[in-house]
Amino acid sequence: MAIWNLGSINADMIYALPHMPTAGETLAATGLEQYLGGKGANMSVAAARAGSHVCHLGAVGPEGAWAVTRLLEYGVDTRHIAQLDVPTGHAIIAVDPTGENQIILFPGANREISADQVGAALSAASAGDILVMQNETNMQAEAARVGRDLGLKVAYVAAPFDAAAVQAVLPYLDYLFLNEVEAEQLRDATGKTPEALGVADVIVTLGAKGARHYDTTAGTTHDVAAHSVVPVDTTGAGDTFTGYVLSGLDRGLPMAQALAQANRAAALMVTRKGTADVIPDLKEVQDASF
Ligand code: ATP
16 A cells, blocks of 8 residues: 655755844854755655655655655655756744744745646555645645545645635545644634544644544544653654554554554654654654653
């Protein structure tokens, strides 16, 4: 089986600054680090490191070949990533000495994916494969509809939150992932609790409190307590969690075991600084001492 991930690919460019710039100020950075980022790329790396065959469906610009190479090195199938004539999506992240940050996000190629590209990629998918999307690309509702028609299991991560985007994909979903804030925003937008959304499995992550799974077919909820760790950097914890849940399901684990493995992977992730480059593999997750 395979996981098809319609997902963003970003260059995260982190500039170290002596202080945050004020309006009109020109300020020299004291350092620059560039990492692979984007919720989509992070999820692909997580699911691949967990042991799944992951086909990333996305786009980069003319200068984005390095990001594709990095994904390939992390075990992701990159044959369905287009190279377009628009800049690669990127985040310009300014960090001051106290750790405070300011972020400018440019979606670029992530929002220029064509219907033809989606259709061509998914025509290679098999019934029972998993399709996952988040909200950092275009084409989510179209892909969800095609995925459902082809008999794929369709998953959606409602981040960054956009009420209209979530509602457009809801009719096609088998799995919905929300964090605590997004779950509240969706309740405000729809007036519905997670049980009433019409999605078979809804998973709400709760940061240091763990996660809750709503099995709406059985009418049950299942809580997963977070592992006790000293957090260093929570960036990418949610993406790692989602990638591991979907990989667990793809590898045939029951939901409860997939959630337990994802909870371990995400706990390990928050003890590490960085995103895609430091997502743990399955052996590290299994060997973790908690
Ligand atoms: P992000 O956007 O930072 O990636 P998120 O808001 O999507 O995160 P969270 O709910 O913060 O997602 O966290 C996802 C999962 O990571 C949690 O369900 C939990 O398993 C794990 N996690 C997060 N924070 C902690 C923590 N402090 N200690 C242990 N586990 C954590």
